[in-house]
Amino acid sequence: MDAGRHIWDGASSMKPINAEIIEVVEETPTIRTFFFERSFDPEPGQFVMAWIRGVDEIPMALSYDNAITVQKVGPATSSLFELGSGDSIGIRGPLGKGFDRKPGHILLVAGGVGAAPLAPLAEKASSEGMKVTTLIGAKTKKELVFRQRFEKAGNVLIATDDGSEGKYGYVTQLIDNNKDYSQIYCCGPEIMMKKVLDKVPPSKAQFSLHRYIKCGIGICGACCLDGLRVCKDGPVFSGDVLKKSEFGIYRRNECGERVKV
Numbered sequence: 001m002d003a004g005r006h007i008w009d010g011a012s013s014m015k016p017i018n019a020e021i022i023e024v025v026e027e028t029p030t031i032r033t034f035f036f037e038r039s040f041d042p043e044p045g046q047f048v049m050a051w052i053r054g055v056d057e058i059p060m061a062l063s064y065d066n067a068i069t070v071q072k073v074g075p076a077t078s079s080l081f082e083l084g085s086g087d088s089i090g091i092r093g094p095l096g097k098g099f100d101r102k103p104g105h106i107l108l109v110a111g112g113v114g115a116a117p118l119a120p121l122a123e124k125a126s127s128e129g130m131k132v133t134t135l136i137g138a139k140t141k142k143e144l145v146f147r148q149r150f151e152k153a154g155n156v157l158i159a160t161d162d163g164s165e166g167k168y169g170y171v172t173q174l175i176d177n178n179k180d181y182s183q184i185y186c187c188g189p190e191i192m193m194k195k196v197l198d199k200v201p202p203s204k205a206q207f208s209l210h211r212y213i214k215c216g217i218g219i220c221g222a223c224c225l226d227g228l229r230v231c232k233d234g235p236v237f238s239g240d241v242l243k244k245s246e247f248g249i250y251r252r253n254e255c256g257e258r259v260k261v
Contacts, residue, residue: 017091022085105179106185107133117187136159139162184206209230212252
């Protein structure tokens with residue numbers, strides 16, 4: 001997508017800017033990508049706070065410089081799905097810490113809409129001369145996201161829960177522990193990411209977390225993970241940090257209470 005370049009100056013991360021939707025692409029029956037008229041110049045792995053007026057403000061990974069990729073799962077995303085070209089939402093960002101790119105042969109592990117922050121990483125890494133292998137997991141063939149983007153960046157292996165494409169089973173079953181990857185990057189459901197963390201060297205792994213985020217700039221503490229602020233210290237964390245945390249065991253709900261993952 002071509003879009004007018006806009007550099008986010010960070011001067012007012014509490015105030016949303018108006019972002020007009022110029023195109024909506026249906027990626028799967030439950031996932032859509034919303035392209036905006038402006039670019040936010042993110043690093044792969046950063047996110048924005050998307051304000052659906054009159055409904056809620058929610059964190060969203062940037063899947064392109066000027067787009068977010070959204071799965072319809074609740075009131076805010078359902079309202080977003082009702083919008084189209086010419087409509088607008090409020091955007092704050094890019095926010096948070098993105099992926100730390102390491103040279104060599106990298107492995108990406110994407111589960112469902114977790115492909116959103118990993119696709120730009122794959123493209124950037126490939127353009128920088130890195131060898132990229134991506135493992136994509138989804139419930140069915142119809143729910144695979146950004147397959148062609150990953151294939152252009154390198155080798156791709158697929159697993160589906162129902163066996164409709166690739167390996168019958170989970171994406172974690174595709175991990176080859178005999179391969180010596182320089183770095184492993186992962187995003188998807190937390191239970192899946194915890195299984196990845198348990199299978200790979202933590203010091204070589206980075207994970208993009210999803211948590212209940214309110215402010216997005218590290219003030220409110222709603223997204224805390226054992227004292228770490230997911231919105232400010234993350235959303236990308238190294239495996240050795242997560243290994244010593246409540247990651248994969250507990251998360252916090254909208255009231256700040258710890259609940260099991």
